[in-house]
Amino acid sequence: MEEKRLSFFKWLGLALLFIVLPSAVAVVLSFSVPYYILHDMTLANALSTIIFILGFGVSAIYFNRYLESRGLITPFMKRVSITILPDSGQPIDEKYIKSFEARLKFAKGEEYIKLLAMLGMMYLQNAVAYDNKDFYLRAKEYLSRAEEAIEGKSVGSETKLFVDNLRSKIETYKYRFGES
Numbered sequence: 001m002e003e004k005r006l007s008f009f010k011w012l013g014l015a016l017l018f019i020v021l022p023s024a025v026a027v028v029l030s031f032s033v034p035y036y037i038l039h040d041m042t043l044a045n046a047l048s049t050i051i052f053i054l055g056f057g058v059s060a061i062y063f064n065r066y067l068e069s070r071g072l073i074t075p076f077m078k079r080v081s082i083t084i085l086p087d088s089g090q091p092i093d094e095k096y097i098k099s100f101e102a103r104l105k106f107a108k109g110e111e112y113i114k115l116l117a118m119l120g121m122m123y124l125q126n127a128v129a130y131d132n133k134d135f136y137l138r139a140k141e142y143l144s145r146a147e148e149a150i151e152g153k154s155v156g157s158e159t160k161l162f163v164d165n166l167r168s169k170i171e172t173y174k175y176r177f178g179e180s
Helices: 008-038 041-070 094-103 110-130 133-150 157-173
Strands: none
Touching: 008 041, 041 094, 094 110, 110 133, 110 157, 133 157
16 A cells, blocks of 8 residues: 655665576577577577567566556656545546556555455546446455455554455445445
8 A cells, every 4th residue: 555665776686686687698599509500590589579679578577567566656656646535426547457466466464454445446436437337346355355354363453444444435325336
């Protein structure tokens, strides 16, 4: 839930580790094999160029997903702020919601419960904005997962407030989506 801003040097180190190192290894291997075994310079150059482009692209995509899943903000990213308020009628971008869902894999303890409640609230907001019962049911699913995760644990008042707020908002909109 808490996003951490990376310094330029930490970002550079991670970029070197995730993008440059795998790309360099791929280029060296893809050049060396055709050149030293087949003794074909043209094939070695063409193959190493293609492998470099593919390796760089795949590594960059994986690096971006790694940053998103860990909630890390690079020095080049703009901070996006949204208002999570189902009464507003404004939908939340599905891509933004998916980034929060990706962070669920790495969250633990209270952080996990807060993310579940926030995701439930986001889906509830989209349910109200689009008048979509599927989003409402997904919000209820996240509420039940949050209640299940909170059961038998000692959590802070902020976490309880997140879950209680989601529960009350779902109660408010249940008649709108045909539940009694």
